[in-house]
Amino acid sequence: MSNFEFSSLENRDNTMATKWDKREEIFGSQDILPMWVADSDWQTAPAVKKRLQEKVEEGIFGYSFADQSIYQAVQDWLQRRFDLAVKKDWLIFDTGVVPAINFTLKAITEPDEAVIVQPPVYRPFYGAVKNNNCQLLKNELIKTNNYYQMDLNHLEKQIKESNQQGNRVRAMIFCSPHNPVGRVWQKEELLKLLRLLKKEDIYLLSDEIHLDLILPGYQHTPVLKLLLARDEFKEYRKKVISLMAASKTFNIAGLHTSYTIIESRELRAAYQKAKEGFATGNSPFGLLALKSAYNEGEEWLEAQLKYLEANYKFLQQYIKENIPQIKVTEEEGTYLIWLDCSQLGFEKDEQLIEFMNKNAKVGLNPGRWFGDAGSMHMRLNIACPRQRLEEGLKRIKTAVASLENG
Known part of the structure; x- marks a missing residue:
């Protein structure tokens, strides 16, 4: 069992964190759960601190x-x-x-x-x-x-x-x-x-x-x-x-x-x-x-890698069981997950982005940010506590369900 903490819900509001304190500017709402910028929602290694x-x-x-x-x-x-x-x-x-x-x-x-x-x-x-x-x-x-x-x-x-x-x-x-x-x-x-x-x-x-x-x-x-x-x-x-x-x-x-x-x-x-x-x-x-x-910090890194692996497996299983319309690209490295959203039925990337922002209320990186080849994809950061990851996935699940019923 790791002695390092990755599950604590750190409050990053009002810390000048780009990921959190620019939600309204970038996504148009403070209600957004940010899962975009490539940094982590847990503290650094104790030795560094x-x-x-x-x-x-x-x-x-x-x-x-x-x-x-x-x-x-x-x-x-x-x-x-x-x-x-x-x-x-x-x-x-x-x-x-x-x-x-x-x-x-x-x-x-x-x-x-x-x-x-x-x-x-x-x-x-x-x-x-x-x-x-x-x-x-x-x-x-x-x-x-x-x-x-x-x-x-x-x-x-x-x-x-x-x-x-x-x-x-x-x-x-x-x-x-x-x-x-x-x-x-x-x-x-x-x-x-x-x-x-x-x-x-x-x-x-x-x-x-x-x-x-x-x-x-x-x-x-x-x-x-x-x-x-x-x-x-x-x-x-x-x-x-x-x-x-x-x-x-x-x-x-x-x-x-x-x-x-x-x-x-x-x-x-x-x-x-x-x-x-x-x-x-x-x-x-x-x-x-x-x-x-x-x-x-090597021992801390090994513990972090185990937590990230568990997060990735959780995401894979959750999406497979609850949001099968979204396909998870096979992940080998990084903590950034590439989601294929082409089966959600949107004709334009702008519609997909608006759906994630306004309906699901999750802040992801639009695939087009990475070039035209990223069309109809979104990037999601799993370097966050499991509870926060699950909350983000639940929001997407609920939004997709309402889309299908609507």
Whole structure:
């Protein structure tokens, strides 16, 4: 039995929590049960909380930097959890994965070059491409029986066509594990992708922020681990950027701390150059939270993973028995569930969104937020107490029942 608490109904109202205190602004009502933003509705690991309280007691919050102990915590975590050996020089600390993606594209792209994304995918990927005046190359995932796979044959054709049309394909922003469809990519899939990108000389930005949130039976493989283990990628490794954080894992996203791994000295220099002039220093709270999470939070993480697994199984069973019109995409990682709502009978996404907001009174991420490929889908966050998850599902069940009877 876990000594850690995940079932307490924490009150996040009036805490400046984006997820809770923007309900009226985003969903049009305070009565909405928010199940959207990718943060958790439970407290972080006790070790993290304790260390931050100690820092508050110090009472001095001046400029800070990552000392050797911070680097060591990250290196130890990656070695212990993923058998990935990362050198200190490869690590750069940032204020978040999204800023890091933007900095990377700024460093490596020219206007009108093309950048690959794989819809339906995390919305800020699209924004990063636009921010850097690049062209979007959308390589949609293939969906079969509520399970998604990469379409690399189509991607190869798309790359050639884009290059021929004068929009050189320069980079790919990759989501691993994938948000929102919940895939944990297998080694064979990753190797096929890496070999294609190597052949076409394309940079890879691998967003692995959900790397620790994996369901039993699956294993996250960092792309860098595959690259380091094979001589065939000795040169291509210089074009790969890995983006990671403890923020989703330990519910510390508001502390704005992530780390970027770049093996190539030249690319690191270009990346640092791209950051010049921006507020990229880290808060001492973010750095200390990262360190204590990685050094002392592993037992808490394992307990959290068990709770998330139980929540996922509960959701699967509840929807199967009570709302069979909604199909649950097979989940392998993250705590974000991708729901296929196409059988509810709506003709437009706007109708589905209004139904969830006004009828069910649950705040979910609309599938279209992740691109056109997300049409008629919704994303639901299960990182919340079971009682709250059940309440959200009951609201959807009642609304769907009234829809069928009405």
